Amino acid sequence: MKNYYCPICRAHLRVGDNIVLAAKSPYNEKGLIFLNPEVGNYSKETHPDFEIREGEEYKFYCPVCHATLNDKEKKNLVKMNMEEEGTHYDFYFSNIAGEEVTYRISEQEVEKYGYHKDRYEKYFDLPDEYKKYL
Numbered sequence: 001m002k003n004y005y006c007p008i009c010r011a012h013l014r015v016g017d018n019i020v021l022a023a024k025s026p027y028n029e030k031g032l033i034f035l036n037p038e039v040g041n042y043s044k045e046t047h048p049d050f051e052i053r054e055g056e057e058y059k060f061y062c063p064v065c066h067a068t069l070n071d072k073e074k075k076n077l078v079k080m081n082m083e084e085e086g087t088h089y090d091f092y093f094s095n096i097a098g099e100e101v102t103y104r105i106s107e108q109e110v111e112k113y114g115y116h117k118d119r120y121e122k123y124f125d126l127p128d129e130y131k132k133y134l
């Protein structure tokens with residue numbers, strides 16, 4: 001079981017087989033979005049009135065505390081916390097609809113997934129001495 005948390009309020013973001021986030025388009029369209037909790041599965045679901053358009057940059061919010069989850073330093077990445085089998089991770093995905101990128105960072109390693117995984121790896125390919133600041 002993979003658990004996902006808000007990095008700010010620590011609320012569970014996974015309900016059943018969905019990660020539930022609030023999202024906003026550049027045109028101020030807002031809605032809830034369901035993401036697949038399996039790493040590397042980029043399927044998503046929204047109400048038909050809240051259409052996710054490929055290539056647009058979305059803002060993501062915790063549905064519990066409404067904190068912005070888009071990372072302030074790592075442009076175009078959205079951050080959650082994740083726990084699987086006792087290991088804790090910083091978990092990042094792209095805020096651009098259609099971009100398939102996932103980074104999962106534990107104390108030991110940086111795991112990269114998805115067709116576009118090279119796109120933001122510059123944020124993570126740091127000398128070991130800096131990794132503790134991620």
Ligand SMILES: [Zn+2]
Pocket residue numbers: 006007008009010011062063064065066067
């Ligand atoms: Zn929260």
